[in-house]
Amino acid sequence: MAFKQITSPHAHASQNTSKVMQLVVWATVPGLIALTYHFGWGSLINVVLATATAVIAEAAVLQLRGRSIAFYLRDYSAVLTAVLLGLALPPLAPWWVVVVGTLFSIVIAKQLYGGLGYNPFNPAMVGYVILLISFPIQMTTWITPLALLPDGVSHPGIIESLSIVFAGLNPADGVTGATPLDSFKFSDGLLVDQIYAQNPLFSQAGFAGVGWEWVNVGFLIGGLILLGSKIFTWHGPVAMLGAIAVMSILFWDGGSSDSPGSALMHLFSGASMMGAFFIMTDPVSSAASNRGRLIYGALIGVLVYLIRAWGNYPDAVAFAVLLANFAAPFIDNYTLPRTYGHIDRRRATEKEEDQ
Amino acid sequence: MKTWVTPGGVHPPENKHQSLTLPIGTLPLPEKLLIPLSQHIGAAATPCIEVGKKVLKGQVIAHATGPVSVPMHAPTSGTITAIEHRPIAHSSGMLAPCIEITSDGRDKWKKHEGIADYEHASPSTLLKAVADAGIAGMGGAGFPSAVKLNPGRQRPIHTLIVNATECEPYITADDSAIRERAAEIIEGIGILSQILGNPSNILIGIEDNKPEAIAALEPLVLDTGIRVASFPTKYPSGGEKQLIYILTGKEIPSGDLPADIGMVCVNIGTTYAIKRAIVNGEPLISRVTTMTGDACGINRNYDTLIGTPVSHMLAHSEFNEQACSRLVMGGPMMGFSLTSSDVPIVKTTNCILAPSYDEIPDDEPAQACIRCGMCAEACPVSLLPQQLFWYSQADDQERLEAHNLFDCIECGACSYVCPSNIPLVQHYRHSKGEIQKARAEKIRSDHARERFEFHQQRIEQADKDKEAKRAARREAAEQAKAKAKAAPDSAAAGGNPMGGSAADIIAAAQARAAAKQVSPEQQQAKFERSIAGAEMRVQMAEEKLATASDSSTDEQKNILNAAIEGAKQKLEQAKARLAEHVEQQNGEQVD
Numbered sequence: 011m012a013f014k015q016i017t018s019p020h021a022h023a024s025q026n027t028s029k030v031m032q033l034v035v036w037a038t039v040p041g042l043i044a045l046t047y048h049f050g051w052g053s054l055i056n057v058v059l060a061t062a063t064a065v066i067a068e069a070a071v072l073q074l075r076g077r078s079i080a081f082y083l084r085d086y087s088a089v090l091t092a093v094l095l096g097l098a099l100p101p102l103a104p105w106w107v108v109v110v111g112t113l114f115s116i117v118i119a120k121q122l123y124g125g126l127g128y129n130p131f132n133p134a135m136v137g138y139v140i141l142l143i144s145f146p147i148q149m150t151t152w153i154t155p156l157a158l159l160p161d162g163v164s165h166p167g168i169i170e171s172l173s174i175v176f177a178g179l180n181p182a183d184g185v186t187g188a189t190p191l192d193s194f195k196f197s198d199g200l201l202v203d204q205i206y207a208q209n210p211l212f213s214q215a216g217f218a219g220v221g222w223e224w225v226n227v228g229f230l231i232g233g234l235i236l237l238g239s240k241i242f243t244w245h246g247p248v249a250m251l252g253a254i255a256v257m258s259i260l261f262w263d264g265g266s267s268d269s270p271g272s273a274l275m276h277l278f279s280g281a282s283m284m285g286a287f288f289i290m291t292d293p294v295s296s297a298a299s300n301r302g303r304l305i306y307g308a309l310i311g312v313l314v315y316l317i318r319a320w321g322n323y324p325d326a327v328a329f330a331v332l333l334a335n336f337a338a339p340f341i342d343n344y345t346l347p348r349t350y351g352h353i354d355r356r357r358a359t360e361k362e363e364d365q
Numbered sequence: 366m367k368t369w370v371t372p373g374g375v376h377p378p379e380n381k382h383q384s385l386t387l388p389i390g391t392l393p394l395p396e397k398l399l400i401p402l403s404q405h406i407g408a409a410a411t412p413c414i415e416v417g418k419k420v421l422k423g424q425v426i427a428h429a430t431g432p433v434s435v436p437m438h439a440p441t442s443g444t445i446t447a448i449e450h451r452p453i454a455h456s457s458g459m460l461a462p463c464i465e466i467t468s469d470g471r472d473k474w475k476k477h478e479g480i481a482d483y484e485h486a487s488p489s490t491l492l493k494a495v496a497d498a499g500i501a502g503m504g505g506a507g508f509p510s511a512v513k514l515n516p517g518r519q520r521p522i523h524t525l526i527v528n529a530t531e532c533e534p535y536i537t538a539d540d541s542a543i544r545e546r547a548a549e550i551i552e553g554i555g556i557l558s559q560i561l562g563n564p565s566n567i568l569i570g571i572e573d574n575k576p577e578a579i580a581a582l583e584p585l586v587l588d589t590g591i592r593v594a595s596f597p598t599k600y601p602s603g604g605e606k607q608l609i610y611i612l613t614g615k616e617i618p619s620g621d622l623p624a625d626i627g628m629v630c631v632n633i634g635t636t637y638a639i640k641r642a643i644v645n646g647e648p649l650i651s652r653v654t655t656m657t658g659d660a661c662g663i664n665r666n667y668d669t670l671i672g673t674p675v676s677h678m679l680a681h682s683e684f685n686e687q688a689c690s691r692l693v694m695g696g697p698m699m700g701f702s703l704t705s706s707d708v709p710i711v712k713t714t715n716c717i718l719a720p721s722y723d724e725i726p727d728d729e730p731a732q733a734c735i736r737c738g739m740c741a742e743a744c745p746v747s748l749l750p751q752q753l754f755w756y757s758q759a760d761d762q763e764r765l766e767a768h769n770l771f772d773c774i775e776c777g778a779c780s781y782v783c784p785s786n787i788p789l790v791q792h793y794r795h796s797k798g799e800i801q802k803a804r805a806e807k808i809r810s811d812h813a814r815e816r817f818e819f820h821q822q823r824i825e826q827a828d829k830d831k832e833a834k835r836a837a838r839r840e841a842a843e844q845a846k847a848k849a850k851a852a853p854d855s856a857a858a859g860g861n862p863m864g865g866s867a868a869d870i871i872a873a874a875q876a877r878a879a880a881k882q883v884s885p886e887q888q889q890a891k892f893e894r895s896i897a898g899a900e901m902r903v904q905m906a907e908e909k910l911a912t913a914s915d916s917s918t919d920e921q922k923n924i925l926n927a928a929i930e931g932a933k934q935k936l937e938q939a940k941a942r943l944a945e946h947v948e949q950q951n952g953e954q955v956d
């Protein structure tokens with residue numbers, strides 16, 4: 011009797027990469043719902059459009075590279091990248107903004123570096139940053155949250171939204187506005203208390219900023235689901251959020267006109283939660299070890315705060331993540347875990363003779 | 366009892382209940398048994414029997430070869446029908462020397478008896494009996510037990526750990542053996558303790574998924590000083606290093622052995638074999654092996670004779686070849702696949718796993734590593750498997766070593782969890798092999814370099830010697846020159862304008878002769894020979910002159926006369942030299 015020769019281990023856990031990617035996609039749903047509720051159909055349109063673009067682009071590149079399209083598309087990594095980019099883009103952004111950003115993400119940031127597993131930078135964030143630099147106007151025009159729409163104005167319906175996105179129709183007055191982070195940044199001369207009192211974004215908010223706080227709660231819920239499913243460990247997200255909190259407490263001056271805002275506002279504004287659970291947790295471009303991810307996460311948190319407080323861009327997750335991507339290999343070199351039977355951790359660059 | 370928790374680890378489905386519904390069984394006697402000469406770590410045994418010879422059960426058929434080796438015994442009575450290379454159970458599917466016994470069906474034992482009054486036997490007597498019984502670690506690696514149990518006086522053992530973890534899914538050989546043979550196992554542990562000089566700490570480490578086995582052991586260890594330590598089930602708790610950490614909180618330094626920190630860890634099956642050897646005088650010729658997997662109708666443990674072909678086991682277990690996805694010797698995590706079922710059960714075979722396609726489907730193609738880190742979370746020794754994989758693909762040996770590749774115990778936990786189905790362990794084995802090859806290569810080239818350097822050194826030394834000799838000669842020449850100046854008449858006597866240099870030459874010749882360290886006797890003989898030669902030449906010249914005197918011209922006569930004169934001169938010189946030499950010798954002797 012002859013049998014197959016197969017190396018150990020023979021047993022295998024039921025987890026697989028496609029399932030992991032799909033789970034992460036599903037985990038964005040609470041955030042997407044919150045976005046859609048507070049800001050209208052735009053985000054959903056972004057996500058669908060980006061996904062379609064990503065799948066076509068990925069298939070085309072795989073075809074060019076002579077790879078099996080079906081095998082690689084099935085890992086859902088392109089879909090995940092597109093979904094994350096779609097969520098990050100301003101709702102009701104023109105269609106070509108979404109398409110250009112997705113193409114950059116998939117073709118340049120991912121496939122040109124060798125495809126899944128080889129990209130040193132987070133593809134979605136590369137797409138986002140390129141858009142932000144190239145089309146600053148379109149990228150900083152946000153939608154007014156539902157609760158703050160002027161009387162008689164509502165978010166455009168699905169048909170109108172599609173016309174805005176694809177046909178360049180202008181949304182009604184009052185539909186677009188500033189984000190809480192923008193407001194903070196560009197309300198110089200006002201004390202924090204004054205901002206809170208004057209700006210309805212804050213005065214009508216529960217704890218951070220109208221609409222935004224719930225979007226962040228949505229992503230937090232999705233993130234906790236992923237954490238519970240052991241898709242990633244707590245180290246990265248906790249370090250990032252912790253660093254943002256520590257920084258904003260450290261620089262909290264009691265609410266002067268220079269104040270960059272409270273910890274709660276920073277944690278639940280902008281892309282904080284999405285960044286902590288969906289962006290910086292992209293394993294490919296992050297640090298490898300748990301210890302490394304603590305440092306990596308803290309670095310992102312600090313950078314986010316620094317850029318928000320003193321940089322030129324109101325939100326900073328994309329820049330912070332890309333900067334940390336640069337640092338990841340370096341972090342890896344110095345954060346090897348201590349192996350059983352060794353007194354100390356080693357450096358990745360150590361030679362046998364050095365011992 | 367306090368236990369410690371190792372990092373990482375996984376919880377694969379245990380699948381142990383299937384083979385525990387029946388007690389340990391016995392297979393019908395196979396017609397032929399095949400005993401590989403190497404079933405252990407160390408040198409292969411040396412056959413001490415010829416083809417055609419009849420043997421009795423328990424008879425030695427191969428001797429241990431050197432200290433790290435074990436002997437082999439006939440598992441049943443019968444005739445030796447072959448001593449040749451056969452396929453054995455090895456991950457490479459290689460051929461290895463084996464002894465084949467055709468059973469005579471009588472299963473007749475040779476006369477054997479245990480050590481009477483073994484409680485009072487010396488450790489060395491017991492160790493010898495363990496060695497003679499051919500016992501090698503039965504948990505997997507197969508290290509000769511007598512060697513392990515004899516760590517030497519400079520490494521006193523304070524802790525004896527008996528490994529009853531059996532953390533691999535499916536395998537229940539130890540579990541069922543404990544349930545049915547607990548008393549003998551405890552007796553075996555007592556013997557081990559005696560051999561090791563009664564270590565203060567004796568622990569049986571067992572996972573909490575074996576409550577029956579724990580219950581069987583507990584009443585027996587009362588008042589024996591042995592403690593049963595159960596701890597939460599997790600793969601791979603049964604690795605020697607992992608178990609030692611779980612039970613004692615101590616780590617074996619990388620590259621060291623447990624004995625270096627005063628511990629010995631023995632598989633529980635081995636303790637039973639030791640009991641049988643010491644008390645009953647039985648060598649290791651059978652072991653408990655689990656036959657399991659859905660491709661077999663019967664799942665149970667068998668007390669299997671070493672050398673039983675796997676096919677024989679399958680044939681008596683309602684095996685369905687069509688349903689079988691692969692055939693594994695060992696468990697699903699670390700076992701290796703067999704390409705043929707003709708290979709025999711050996712001393713380390715704890716399980717034959719014949720899973721169906723539902724249980725263990727064919728491997729899915731590997732996807733890209735997404736660096737998710739699940740592997741690192743699972744690794745029991747805190748490596749970064751994803752980084753090892755990366756550097757393994759790049760064949761970056763320096764980085765692999767810096768990432769402690771050689772501390773990988775190949776447990777497979779990382780591959781088990783990898784969502785991309787990457788056969789990580791296979792890559793690590795390959796890289797370890799490559800690095801070992803490179804190391805061997807380096808040692809070889811180091812040797813070559815050393816040889817070369819030695820050669821260079823010798824040449825240099827020879828050059829130096831020559832130079833020294835030359836210098837000595839030059840010095841001797843200087844001295845001779847000085848002498849010659851002190852006695853100018855000797856140089857002037859010849860009237861030769863080149864006298865000085867002639868003296869030089871002679872002195873140099875003398876120095877050369879001296880350097881050659883020719884003995885005075887030889888020197889004298891040489892002078893005497895040259896005198897004799899000169900005399901002969903004078904004689905010959907005179908004879909020629911005598912015969913030629915009438916008919917020869919004057920010119921011819923002149924030439925002959927000159928020759929005679931020359932020969933005579935040389936004769937004089939030679940005589941003078943001899944005289945001088947003799948004088949010198951006498952002078953030296955006087956001094």
Ligand code: SF4
Nearest residue numbers: 734736737738740783
């Ligand atoms: S588990 Fe597999 S995919 Fe994930 S990091 Fe490890 S090797 Fe890569």
Ligand code: SF4
Nearest residue numbers: 744773774776777779
């Ligand atoms: S096989 Fe090696 S790297 Fe993988 S989990 Fe086991 S020890 Fe760690």
